């Protein structure tokens with residue numbers, strides 16, 4: 469492995485830990501938000517079961533994967549067993565019913581990459597997106613939530629990274645930067661690579677959970693309560709991990725040859741996946757393998773302009789973590 473630059477971490481890094489922990493704590497959603505989300509879910513459940521008695525609603529994304537900030541929108545998947553349904557028809561019908569029930573700003577976006585109905589609940593002020601039969605997203609949400617249970621530093625690190633990405637404008641897939649989902653996978657990968665490792669590779673262990681969704685077999689060890697304390701041989705603080713995370717993406721990751729792979733607990737080569745050249749719009753300039761849809765590169769949205777923006781932001785963050793007397797302020801400065 470070729471490392472472009474190996475830097476020693478500043479000696480006073482652990483003094484910054486309190487500031488990072490406070491930032492993390494300020495972003496955690498308060499308990500009453502969870503209660504409001506449950507209320508809204510129950511309301512929607514009632515509406516949906518009138519028309520589709522066998523259907524089920526699943527929360528996925530940030531409200532269910534434990535990486536959600538306060539005031540996040542809820543992502544919901546309406547799962548209907550019937551294979552013959554037309555998604556657009558279902559969404560249009562659902563939009564009508566929601567409107568009749570006085571939900572606000574109801575909008576069916578049937579032509580989006582993931583077709584959804586958007587709505588806002590006037591009682592709680594919560595917005596949500598409902599999609600149909602996007603069950604893989606429900607399963608990858610569970611994987612992220614299970615990883616988060618193993619070591620609290622994953623949730624802490626991912627909150628800091630997401631907050632940084634949102635502050636710096638690099639969490640915008642329509643502008644060629646990365647999704648929150650991609651950033652969380654980068655954090656999991658990073659913690660799998662620490663020595664001693666802070667996270668195991670759940671998909672590399674005996675499967676205790678297994679489902680097949682859209683012909684993709686999703687199997688992994690999900691008895692995470694057995695893994696509490698897995699990372700306790702590694703005593704690195706949050707501040708040190710934030711430093712090392714940005715250092716990794718600024719100076720250590722081999723963008724030309726490597727794909728990060730939470731599935732394998734390591735990196736795999738771009739050559740092995742045939743991700744070495746541009747095909748259509750997929751350029752593979754930063755490669756993040758989806759843990760289940762392994763032909764899916766979450767970095768596909770990144771183009772030759774946004775890769776520069778991203779890498780400059782990683783370098784900026786790494787510099788701040790190395791030299792700034794008060795990194796927690798500068799890191800999150802609006803761009």
Ligand code: ATP
Pocket residue numbers: 528529530531533535536537540541543604605606608609647648649650758764766
């Ligand atoms: P935020 O706090 O920014 O809303 P989020 O956790 O909801 O974060 P998103 O990136 O909006 O993250 O993704 C929501 C969910 O949709 C993810 O948890 C994941 O299950 C799924 N998802 C998002 N992008 C992809 C993708 N490219 N491929 C597969 N699943 C995806």
Ligand code: MG
Pocket residue numbers: 529530541543
């Ligand atoms: Mg979301």
